[in-house]
Amino acid sequence: MITPELVAEHGLKPDEYERILKLIGREPSFTELGIFSAMWNEHCSYKSSRLHLRGLPTKAPWVIQGPGENAGVIDIGDGLAAVFKMESHNHPSYIEPYQGAGTGVGGILRDVFTMGARPIAALNALRFGDPAHPRTKHLVAGVVAGIGGYGNSFGVPTVGGLVGFHTRYDGNCLVNAMAVGLADADKIFYAKATGVGLPVVYLGSKTGRDGIHGASMASAEFGEGAEEKRPTVQVGDPFAEKLLLEACLEIMEAGCVVAIQDMGAAGLTCSAVEMGAKGDLGIELDLDKLPCREAGMSAYEMMLSESQERMLMVIAPGKEEQAEAIFRKWGLDFAIVGHTTDNLRFVVKHKGEVKADLPIKELGDEAPLYHRPWVETPKQQRIDPASLEITATIPGALERLIGSPDFASKRWIWEQYDHLILNNTVQRPGGDAAVVRVQDGPKGLAMACDVTPRYCEADPFEGGKQAVAEVWRNITAVGATPLALTDNLNFGNPEKPEIMGQLVGCLRGIGAAAKDLDFPVVSGNVSLYNETNGRGILPTPTIGGVGVLADIEKMATLAFKDSGEIILVVGETTGWLGQSAFLSEILDREEGAPPPVDLAVERKHGDFVRELIADGLVTAVHDVSDGGLLVALAEMAMASGIGASLLAPPADVNPHAFWFGEDQARYLVTVTGGEKATVFKRAESAGVPIAKLGSTGGDKLTIPGERPIVIDALRERSESWLPIYMGAGMM
Amino acid sequence: MKAAVLLFPGSNREGDVAHALKTVTGTQLAIVWHAETELPAGTDLVVLPGGFSYGDYLRCGAIAARAAIMEAVRAHAARGGLVLGICNGFQILCESGLLPGVLVRNARLRFICREALLKVERNDTPFTRRYGKGAVVRFPVAHGEGNYTADAETLARLEGDGRVVFRYVMADGKRDDTQVLNGAANSIAGIVSEKLNVLGLMPHPENHVDPLIGPTDGRALFESIAGMLEKA
Numbered sequence: 001m002i003t004p005e006l007v008a009e010h011g012l013k014p015d016e017y018e019r020i021l022k023l024i025g026r027e028p029s030f031t032e033l034g035i036f037s038a039m040w041n042e043h044c045s046y047k048s049s050r051l052h053l054r055g056l057p058t059k060a061p062w063v064i065q066g067p068g069e070n071a072g073v074i075d076i077g078d079g080l081a082a083v084f085k086m087e088s089h090n091h092p093s094y095i096e097p098y099q100g101a102g103t104g105v106g107g108i109l110r111d112v113f114t115m116g117a118r119p120i121a122a123l124n125a126l127r128f129g130d131p132a133h134p135r136t137k138h139l140v141a142g143v144v145a146g147i148g149g150y151g152n153s154f155g156v157p158t159v160g161g162l163v164g165f166h167t168r169y170d171g172n173c174l175v176n177a178m179a180v181g182l183a184d185a186d187k188i189f190y191a192k193a194t195g196v197g198l199p200v201v202y203l204g205s206k207t208g209r210d211g212i213h214g215a216s217m218a219s220a221e222f223g224e225g226a227e228e229k230r231p232t233v234q235v236g237d238p239f240a241e242k243l244l245l246e247a248c249l250e251i252m253e254a255g256c257v258v259a260i261q262d263m264g265a266a267g268l269t270c271s272a273v274e275m276g277a278k279g280d281l282g283i284e285l286d287l288d289k290l291p292c293r294e295a296g297m298s299a300y301e302m303m304l305s306e307s308q309e310r311m312l313m314v315i316a317p318g319k320e321e322q323a324e325a326i327f328r329k330w331g332l333d334f335a336i337v338g339h340t341t342d343n344l345r346f347v348v349k350h351k352g353e354v355k356a357d358l359p360i361k362e363l364g365d366e367a368p369l370y371h372r373p374w375v376e377t378p379k380q381q382r383i384d385p386a387s388l389e390i391t392a393t394i395p396g397a398l399e400r401l402i403g404s405p406d407f408a409s410k411r412w413i414w415e416q417y418d419h420l421i422l423n424n425t426v427q428r429p430g431g432d433a434a435v436v437r438v439q440d441g442p443k444g445l446a447m448a449c450d451v452t453p454r455y456c457e458a459d460p461f462e463g464g465k466q467a468v469a470e471v472w473r474n475i476t477a478v479g480a481t482p483l484a485l486t487d488n489l490n491f492g493n494p495e496k497p498e499i500m501g502q503l504v505g506c507l508r509g510i511g512a513a514a515k516d517l518d519f520p521v522v523s524g525n526v527s528l529y530n531e532t533n534g535r536g537i538l539p540t541p542t543i544g545g546v547g548v549l550a551d552i553e554k555m556a557t558l559a560f561k562d563s564g565e566i567i568l569v570v571g572e573t574t575g576w577l578g579q580s581a582f583l584s585e586i587l588d589r590e591e592g593a594p595p596p597v598d599l600a601v602e603r604k605h606g607d608f609v610r611e612l613i614a615d616g617l618v619t620a621v622h623d624v625s626d627g628g629l630l631v632a633l634a635e636m637a638m639a640s641g642i643g644a645s646l647l648a649p650p651a652d653v654n655p656h657a658f659w660f661g662e663d664q665a666r667y668l669v670t671v672t673g674g675e676k677a678t679v680f681k682r683a684e685s686a687g688v689p690i691a692k693l694g695s696t697g698g699d700k701l702t703i704p705g706e707r708p709i710v711i712d713a714l715r716e717r718s719e720s721w722l723p724i725y726m727g728a729g730m731m
Numbered sequence: 732m733k734a735a736v737l738l739f740p741g742s743n744r745e746g747d748v749a750h751a752l753k754t755v756t757g758t759q760l761a762i763v764w765h766a767e768t769e770l771p772a773g774t775d776l777v778v779l780p781g782g783f784s785y786g787d788y789l790r791c792g793a794i795a796a797r798a799a800i801m802e803a804v805r806a807h808a809a810r811g812g813l814v815l816g817i818c819n820g821f822q823i824l825c826e827s828g829l830l831p832g833v834l835v836r837n838a839r840l841r842f843i844c845r846e847a848l849l850k851v852e853r854n855d856t857p858f859t860r861r862y863g864k865g866a867v868v869r870f871p872v873a874h875g876e877g878n879y880t881a882d883a884e885t886l887a888r889l890e891g892d893g894r895v896v897f898r899y900v901m902a903d904g905k906r907d908d909t910q911v912l913n914g915a916a917n918s919i920a921g922i923v924s925e926k927l928n929v930l931g932l933m934p935h936p937e938n939h940v941d942p943l944i945g946p947t948d949g950r951a952l953f954e955s956i957a958g959m960l961e962k963a
Contacts, residue, residue: 148842152873153783155743239741239786331740418844418873420938420945421781423747437943552943 002027010037016368023362031300031348031355035363037213038266038304039273042528045367048494049526052507057515062483063522064185070111070262071181072522073188074484076548080438081185082445083117085523086125086178086488086544090530092233093175097142101175102150102236103308108179109154110262113245114311116189116252117181120422121436122151124161124177125449125488125542129170131405131725136165139173140413141726146236147177148416153238154245157425158417160434161449165405168453171532176488178544180447182438189252191271193259193279193314193340200272200283200338201320203247203327204263204310205240208293211267211306221493221531240309240332247330248311254326256319263310269303271312272338273346276360282341283360287350291333299348299355314340374500380458383578383592385654385661390587394659395709397586398630398701401660402714404585407627408721426552430639432477432623433547435555444552446480448545452626453538454579455594460502464509464541465597469664470625471545472517476606477623477667479556479613480547485514487524487543492536494528502539503528510541516599517606519545556613558622559639563697565619566676567644569629571605571666572689575657581626582660595662602665608688609667617675617682624666629693630659630701632668637701638715646694648704659703670696732960734760734776737804739795739823744781744937748817751937752778755950756957765798775960776813777804779820781873781935791834791876792822801827813857813956814929818874821921821931830922830931831889832881834874838914842875846945847912847934849897849920850904856896856923857959858930861951867904868948870934872912877933879915879922886916897921897932 007017010033020028020036028036042048058066064081065073071085089104105122112119124147129136151158156179193200211234251257259279261271268285276283287302297305315323320336327334341347346363348356392400401407414429426444427435433448450470456463468485475482487510492499514521530537549555577583578592612618620640624632637643649658671679683690700708734752736745745762752758761771770777784795795801801823808814808829816824824830837843846869851862862868881889889895897920899911906918913933921932936949 145841152842152844152875153741153743153786155782237786239783239788242743242783243740415845416842418842420844420871420873420935421744421747423750423938423941423944426943441943 002033006033010034011041012037016040019368023366024358029355031303032358034300034304035269035356035358038269039363040367044266044270046526047368048370048372048528049489049503050369051371052504055507056511056521058520058522060518060520063520064188066522067524069190070114072484072486073115074522075185076445079185081183081188082180082546083112083115083183084178084180084486084546085111086176086449086486086542087111087525088488088490088527089175089177090172090490090527093143094173096233097139098146098149099233099235101143101146103234104175104177105147105150106236106238106241106308107264108177109156109241110264112179112181113248114189114260114262115183116187117183118249119156119179119181120424121180121434121447122156122158122178123434123447123449123544124175126161126163127169127174127540128165129173130167131165133170137726143173143175144413144416150236150238152418154242155421157419157421159419159425159436160429160447163410163413166538168538172530172537174490174540176542178449178486180445180546189257189260191259191261191274191278193275193281195258196281196340196342198258198314198317198340199320199336200340201313201315202290202335202337203313204244204332205237205307206291206293206333207302207305208307209297209301209305210235212301212304221529234306234308236308243330243332244309244311247327247332251323251326254322256315256323257313258316259314261312263312265306267304267306273360273363275312275314276340276346277364282343282345283338284341284347285338285349287348289335289337291335299350303348372494372500373497374504375497377460377501377505380591380593385575385577385657388587390656392586393706394655394703395707397582397660398634398709399714399717401581401585401627401631402634403717403721405721406581407631409718410722411719412722412726426555427478427557431557432474433480435478435549435552437552442551442553444549444555446475446478446547446549448474449542450474451540451542453540454584454590456502456506456539456541458579458594460505460539461509462594462596464506465513465599466594466664467541467543468510468513468517468519469597469602471543472519473606473623475545475547476610477556477621478549479554479610480549481610482519482545482547484520484522485543485545487521487541489524489526490530490537490540490542491528492531499536506539506541513599517603554614554616556618556621558620558636560636560642560670560696561619563642565670565672565696567693567695568669568671568679568690569666569693570609570669570688570690572663573629573653573658573661573666574663575653575661576663577657577661580628580660580662582628582656595664597664604686605665605667605688608683608686609669612669612679617679618669618671620670622668624668626662628660628662633701634714636668637711638718641711642696643698643700643711644694644696646701646703647692732756732758732775732957733771733773734758734778735763735770735774736760736778736780737765737800738762739765739784739798741784741786742780742782744818748778748780748937751940751949751953755940755953758957763800765800767800768803770803770807774807776815776956777807779816779823781818781820784819784823790826792819792826795823796826805829808929811926811928815858816931817935817937818933821933824929824931829929830924831885832879834876835878835880836876837878843912844873845871847872848900848902849934850900852895852898853893856927856930858952858955859896860955860958867900869939869946870936870949871938872934874933877913877915879919881916889922890917892925894922895919896923896930
């Protein structure tokens with residue numbers, strides 16, 4: 001019955017199949033083989049990464065729930081909790097961008113409201129191939145429309161994110177979606193079932209034949225003909241999700257829910273097994289009761305379908321009728337499809353036959369765990385700016401950077417996302433971090449996502465550290481205290497020791513930074529096999545962070561506020577050009593060691609800036625990241641229409657390296673003349689380097705000895721690239 | 732004043748408009764489920780909020796226009812009661828025949844969320860008394876299908892009767908039908924019924940009432956309604 005070919009088609013290796021035979025002592029049925037393939041693929045079992053994920057710091061006094069549930073939960077004070085996670089939908093989005101990206105958003109929103117939280121914000125990190133690649137434009141259009149189509153209809157503001165382009169994503173775009181929700185800290189719901197003989201209830205949309213083997217597909221490399229995998233992509237219905245949200249929150253409020261798990265990757269299989277295994281209970285399902293969209297579905301298809309907008313729950317005794325009435329009111333399906341048992345078996349019945357009878361704990365616990373061989377990425381040399389042949393002028397280089405795909409304004413994208421719904425968006429897209437008001441204020445949540453894949457490829461450890469530090473800095477730059485992060489680890493094929501080395505190195509870097517910055521990891525997702533025809537993506541461990549701002553009235557923004565203010569740089573500028581955007585974009589070289597991150601310095605500088613903001617001593621704040629000082633200054637100028645007169649760089653630093661170098665732990669701040677002395681005094685006593693860069697005013701950026709840069713023209717460059725690229729004209 | 736905010740499956744800006752009504756006017760309000768057949772006794776204002784009622788399936792607003800509660804809304808409007816439809820609410824009012832015309836897909840076929848400049852064409856409606864005539868205000872739009880259109884005769888009648896209340900304008904305060912963000916005929920953003928008691932508009936005044944969030948040009952719309960009803 002079960003042939004080696006069938007095993008291979010299910011993405012299981014021969015030794016993994018041996019493991020199954022040993023575990024159950026017999027040949028599995030076809031349905032059971034499907035269940036194993038769903039539970040043991042990379043996406044669900046984390047078999048390559050689990051070992052290394054263990055090293056991440058996940059605890060802090062404010063962490064209510066760390067990794068292992070649908071989303072992480074942190075205490076934000078006043079009896080409230082923030083619930084958040086980021087998850088990838090890379091493979092489906094490449095195959096079918098609109099549905100792939102849309103269901104990515106749907107999946108992460110469901111993860112958040114499964115825990116009893118109402119989603120209050122969404123973000124996304126997108127990576128596309130070279131703009132010149134024939135597929136890129138199509139993917140940008142489809143992914144953006146898909147994210148907007150889902151989030152806008154569901155009714156969550158999409159408030160921030162990032163978009164980058166690089167040829168290494170040509171055959172494998174990345175769509176990482178993050179959602180943040182708000183819940184009462186003492187009303188969090190979990191997957192763990194309790195109580196024997198309780199009804200297991202199916203809620204939401206009906207089950208169809210879409211998305212079968214979605215999780216296995218997402219755990220394999222692409223070759224030619226990836227488009228043929230289109231039927232494995234799920235189809236989203238944001239309207240059903242909105243109803244599911246309201247119905248779920250209503251029955252939770254009514255005290256009907258004992259345990260809840262959404263049906264995401266690997267659908268009914270994964271959700272039922274998790275609920276039982278976490279609660280040390282067996283689960284018996286009767287598939288004859290399952291609401292199906294199509295007639296004649298087999299047990300195998302029902303167990304592996306990834307139809308969207310579905311939930312599984314264990315309902316409290318005697319509450320079935322009340323729960324059903326609420327679901328019917330919202331026009332959703334409600335069916336008792338099984339019950340909990342005390343025998344620790346996962347039993348699936350269909351048409352009077354037992355289709356599967358497996359040990360429930362072992363399905364998860366006994367999944368393969370690999371100690372994959374890995375090699376450390378060779379270190380690169382520090383780039384000496386004197387060794388570079390630079391012909392571009394400083395204004396010319398700035399103009400090229402600002403008009404380049406990575407730096408150009410992403411307005412064309414975020415205007416397709418409703419970023420204002422719910423009436424709480426205090427900081428809109430375009431700032432260092434998005435800020436959303438919590439209930440009626442004055443508290444706010446700040447959130448951002450970031451990573452610099454070039455750094456990660458050159459030095460995974462430093463790159464991993466930098467990704468965490470950068471997000472921590474983004475949140476700090478609006479005045480908030482960073483509390484916790486979620487990581488979305490996108491890498492190539494882990495069976496290659498170099499790729500595994502990237503994963504291991506990045507995780508060590510993330511762990512080190514999370515620990516030293518008190519910024520624990522509370523949730524995450526691993527996406528491997530991001531390769532096409534044997535070529536991997538850049539290692540891209542996207543970090544999403546959440547912080548709390550005590551008083552949104554004190555929030556900082558990056559726009560210059562007035563003429564005649566003094567511009568200061570916090571942190572040291574050595575002119576680090578290795579792996580910089582300048583080197584890549586202007587000199588077409590991606591080389592050298594990336595800038596190192598000194599975590600103690602990072603923390604000291606960030607805490608210093610946050611206090612300046614809280615005490616109202618600074619008028620504008622912007623973190624300095626890729627592109628360096630001059631790009632950051634240009635962004636502050638473009639956001640305000642106010643220019644700046646800048647001082648000449650110190651004589652001992654190469655001017656290009658000074659303006660475009662990417663030294664870490666730096667912020668730009670503006671102060672009024674009256675506050676300058678106080679700020680310098682504070683910096684001195686805190687041991688924080690601070691220097692005057694110039695002052696605000698006029699409508700140009702001027703650097704001694706260079707041609708003035710007109711802000712309006714710069715803005716025009718920034719705003720026009722994407723609309724022109726997408727063929728949309730200037731509207 | 733007593734306000735009723737209707738809730739259809741898929742509505743999603745009911746909280747935003749309820750918040751605006753409460754904070755600006757301090758009014759009492761009830762959230763009314765689509766399957767109800769009567770409005771709460773003494774309702775002065777009915778609000779049809781933004782969102783994607785019934786997932787925008789079939790046509791935006793088409794299914795909601797046939798919901799049970801809409802009979803009561805028609806009767807309320809016929810009595811001269813105030814009705815405000817915002818975004819999806821405007822689409823529902825057009826589909827239910829309470830306002831003429833229809834909202835079709837944006838000319839550039841993309842959803843647009845941005846601040847729009849609007850000219851207040853008249854300030855003698857119950858919804859615009861607190862604005863200066865000809866004032867230019869800033870409300871955000873957030874829609875994929877806000878492209879107002881109607882046959883030439885209807886447009887001529889609307890213009891002739893002065894029933895266009897809000898019109899999209901450019902940065903110079905002037906209208907430019909060739910550049911209007913969603914392609915709307917005559918740059919129409921909002922219209923009233925013949926008796927001036929039913930207003931439908933695509934932009935969201937309810938999202939511009941709070942200085943911490945953005946401009947506060949939306950406040951005067953809610954103040955106008957409250958002031959009107961207090962006087963009555």
